[in-house]
Amino acid sequence: MKKVYVKRIILAEILAASIFITGCSPRQSTSVDDKKEQKETEAVSTEESSAEENIADESEDNSYDKDYWDAMEKYYAYIGPKQRDSVELDDESASLYDGFLNNTVTATFHSNGDISQYVEFSEFLKDGHSYSLNDIVSKITEEGQYGEGWTYESSTDTYIDCGLDGNIEMIVSLLFDDEFTPSLVIKNIDGKLNICFTGTSWSRCETSVYYTGEVCSFGSGGATYHGGEYGYIDALGKYNFWYSEWDEGYGDRDNDNQLHYFYDVDHTINGADLLDILRINFVSSSDEKNDYYYIHLTDSDYNEIEDDPTNPDNPYDIVRDILINEQGYNVISPEEAEKMITEKRRAIGLTDEIYSYGDELKPEEK
Structure with a gap:
């Protein structure tokens, strides 16, 4: 799903800094025999190779980051006023x-x-x-x-x-x-x-x-x-409300694979560290009866947890049960949310052609 709000990009300052390589040298000793010296030399050589590989990987990542953000800057300049x-x-x-x-x-x-x-x-x-x-x-x-x-x-x-x-x-x-x-x-x-x-x-x-x-x-x-809030000013000059979306996060980045979510009582949800509850509304009002909710679960490094219906301990099922049966929320899947957002977009006249303006310049994420 194309996240409209991501268009508000804060372009981080990209420093054109050089990578300084500190060379390693075999340890000096006057009391080692040839065999020990050979092992140390091999160890240092291995360390140097590993360091060079890490530096190469870091250099590649830095090059990608700069190219990516340069491309993003051009993309946002093109789709902006x-x-x-x-x-x-x-x-x-x-x-x-x-x-x-x-x-x-x-x-x-x-x-x-x-x-x-x-x-x-x-x-x-x-x-x-x-x-x-x-x-x-x-x-x-x-x-x-x-x-x-x-x-x-x-x-x-x-x-x-x-x-x-x-x-x-x-x-x-x-x-x-x-x-x-x-x-x-x-x-x-x-x-x-x-x-x-x-x-x-x-x-x-x-x-x-x-x-x-x-x-x-x-x-x-x-x-x-x-x-x-997201909307669209059409060719007639009319502002059309599209949808609102709010994301509330829960949990701690403690890598314990146990998410604590409090509603009336403290719920422990095994299998994830972080929970995002996303609330969307397609009516320009604050009436909660028009709210829909969907969820994302991740680990401490924000890697998404799979929503596996065959897993008897699926953490998504646990969260959905709390939201539906205890809080009375209208819970939908991310795919259903995407479909509803697309349908409303087209209904207000924000066609696929208009919506995709400039997409040919948008770089792919790594």
């Missing part, structure tokens, strides 16, 4: 977008596309009302709005093609002297600008809009609780 000189923008849209950036043209706010969290646009912008860029900035920073006293610094503009129909939309990101960055997707519809999507990025959440209009808002609710 683009600079204006990289898109074909019609004259009318270019004029309107420039007007908005220069505060001479307003855009109409649509609250059904607001998924912002750090600051919620729907709290200070009215649905169906029009605002200039300065109006929006003033609403965020005005005294008493949030009481934070934020200072607006600048804005950036990038461009996407929602639905790949050739009509270009503009993303305006607002930069403040704080940790959060609000973003607006603005579309020219019949000669008038519309704010069809608003979202925020901050220390606990990253909201990304990709070139096709695909949206990922992924973050952390705590040390072992992560997830977010």
Whole structure:
């Protein structure tokens, strides 16, 4: 399953460091006989060969890592928003977008596309009302709005093609002297600008809009609780909720092959160290009756444990029994979850062709 939230990649700094090889030499002794010296020389030779093999393996891994992340960086640059000189923008849209950036043209706010969290646009912008860029900035920073006293610094503009129909939309990101960055997707519809999507990025959440209009808002609710919302801005400028997914982790990396999961009482689950309970929902609400759950079990090194129905001590069966019979969860398999996610994606108009945009550049994992 293509994990949309993985698209929020934090590219680790890749150091072009040399590998320093410390040569080994036979131990010096004035009291050893020739046979002992020969054994020591053979032992050292074996150690050197082993060290050289390890270095070769490490060098190969490092080369792969650099090539992989270089390729991933190119992939994400391709599927992400683009600079204006990289898109074909019609004259009318270019004029309107420039007007908005220069505060001479307003855009109409649509609250059904607001998924912002750090600051919620729907709290200070009215649905169906029009605002200039300065109006929006003033609403965020005005005294008493949030009481934070934020200072607006600048804005950036990038461009996407929602639905790949050739009509270009503009993303305006607002930069403040704080940790959060609000973003607006603005579309020219019949000669008038519309704010069809608003979202925020901050220390606990990253909201990304990709070139096709695909949206990922992924973050952390705590040390072992992560997830977010996924959606799609279609060619008409409508934001479509796709699904939400949250992953909560349990267990310890202690290699004892005994997972402790507490619900009312402490359950000991043999055969695994770590448990991930993933909750997905295809309705844009917090109603738990619409939640589905599936599970992953791994060892301490995150190697996946096989879900073997022929195993009488299958740890998956034990976890499922707890979730279904004790917690009343609607538990499905990962394969069922993948099928449901794909069906909902296609139902909101995020076709296979649009969804696979740029996949030819995505490197394969080792």
